[in-house]
Amino acid sequence: MTPTADSPVSSASLPTAPATLDFRTVDVRGQRLSLAGLRAAVPRAQHGTVADAEEKVLDIISAVRTRGFEALRELALNFDGVDQAHPRVPAGALKAALDGLDPAVRTALEESISRARRFADAQRPADTDVELGKGAVVSQKWVPVARVGLYVPGGLAVYPSSVIMNVVPALAAGVESIALASPPQKDFDGLPHPTILAAACLLGIEEVYAIGGAQAIAAFAYGIPAGTGNTDAGVETGIDAGIDPVDVVTGPGNIFVATAKRLVKGVVGIDSEAGTTEIAILADATARPGLVAADLISQAEHDPQAASVLITDSEELAAAVRRELGVQAAATKHSARVCQALSGPQSGVVLVEDLEQGIAACDAYAAEHLEIMTADAAGVAARIRNAGAIFVGDYSPVSLGDYCAGSNHVLPTSGTAAFSSGLNVTTFLRAIQVINYSRSALEEVSGHIVSLSGAEDLPAHGEAVTARFAAGA
Incomplete structure (x- = not known):
């Protein structure tokens, strides 16, 4: 039985849980904790895992950079059990996947694409021209990056929805070169899952690679030159053996993918550290325990490392949710x-002691997904500062955002929502400032420039301006 808002699962209808479930409690009531104190108190993954991942990811990045396709082939064999001659997915495989797609799934994908496009199209910021004086104009124009690499995870589940979440805002931004990578699957002749290929084909993406994990991020960031390993398959199929580096890498993944994105940041732009999923629910005594539990479970099924956190001032609700x-x-x-x-x-x-401390705990946790299940949920949601996405009330579950809300489900995790945003159109855009001053407009501020350049002991700056008004200039 699937729990719904109208018929939440109850203990009367289902068997007893296994004894291995231990949903622990952190009690911060009666404590005047600072932001740092709350951040330390809320549940988090253990830090040692991140350190272990970083060491392994550094080795993978180094191998891909130095040995190219040869390294990718070894990694695919070690991690995915696939022996691949070349990771590029043939065009025929993309078309065949779309032709074989379940009609109901295709209809659902098309609806998800439609909603995501409408929201993405509305996000593009307008160019700006500001006239600061006669002949003094400063503009800002938004320009898409030239090439992006989009990552779609595999592993324990299949994520055609992540194809949509990555591709749609890139298209809305006007990106012209889009490459997509997803792990090879032993059960599908070394190609990514056919539903992922079908979603890519539905969106018109032709450059798709069967590459998983940190190695996909490395291949996108640094590129793979031709002639680095077995390129026979590329020659035979007419596929260029090389992979051009990209300007921006986006997409969710496990801790290894998130770590790889952090390590290549600066070589390329990244969206955020969208790692293993997490949900926090701020709930009071008015919340429905069956719905709270169903939503916590919905994210826990992604991965054994997924985080599910309930923040509440009601001991009774906490006990009921645990049951x-x-x-x-x-x-x-x-x-x-x-x-x-x-x-x-x-x-x-x-x-927590009360709703005020609950809101403070939410901001300290900075959840990827934050659900508000309180009285006046909309009012409470308006007070939250730190979250990747906020889901308001009983009828806006995280599952809606995962598939069909129109919002994007590639969101910052591990507390990074305190300073970064979810994937959106501006991820693929750059703001370029354009300065256009006339002679008289420059002359009007030339004295200020000379004064400031002198104050900074950079007199040549001022001289570059006064030279324009010297005799014979």
Whole structure:
């Protein structure tokens, strides 16, 4: 039985949960914690995992940079059990995947694309011209980056929705060269899952690679020159053996993908560190325990490292949600995975003194997904400063945003929502400033420039201006 808003799963209808579910409690009531104190108190993944990932990812990046396709082939064999001659997906495979797509899934993808396009098209900022005086004009124009690399994860699930979330805003921004990578699948002749290929074909993406994990991020960031390994397949199919480097890399993934994005930032732009998923729910005594539990589980089923956090001032609600988690987790398809995620150090209940401390805890946690299930949910949501996306009330679950809200589900994780944004059209745009002054307009401010350049002990700056008004200039 699938829980819905109208018929939440109850303990009367489902079997008992496995004993392995241990959804812990962090009690911050009665404590006057600073922002730093709250950040330390809320559940988080253990830091050692990040350090371990960084060491491994550095090795992968180095291998891809130095040995190109040869390294990619070895990594595909080691991690995916696939022996690939060349990672480029043939055009025929893309078309065949779309032709074989379940009609119901195609209709759902088309609806998701339509909603995402409408929202993305409305995001593009307008160019600006400001006249600061006669003949003094400063402009800002938005220009798309030339080439992007979009990553779509594989692993424990299939994510055609992530194809949409990556591709649609890039197209809306006007990006002309789009490459997409997704892990090779042993069950599909070494190609990415056919539903992912079908979604790419539906959006008109022709450059698709069967490359997974950190190695995909490295290949996009640094490019792969021709002649670095076995290129016979590229020659035979007419595919250029090389992969051109990109300007921006986007897309969600596990801790290794997020770590790789952090390590190549500066070589390329990235959207955010969209790592293993997380959900926080701010709820009070008015919340419905069955719905809270269902939403926590919906994100826990992504990955054993997924984070599910309930922030509440109601001990009664926390107890009721814990009971519902036990019941619903036992019944869901990926029960073992869900129980592992809910029992990890990254998940649990945070008991707060009142709504004010609850809002402060939400801002300290800076969740990828934040649901508000309180009285006056819209009013509370308006007070939140730090979140990747905010879902307001009983009928705006995270699952809606994952597929069909029109919003983007590639969002910052691990507290980075405090300073970064979810994937959107501006991720693929650059703001270029244009300065156009006439002679008289420059002359009007020349004295100020001379004064400031002298104050900074950079007199040549001022001289570059006064030279324009010297005799015979």
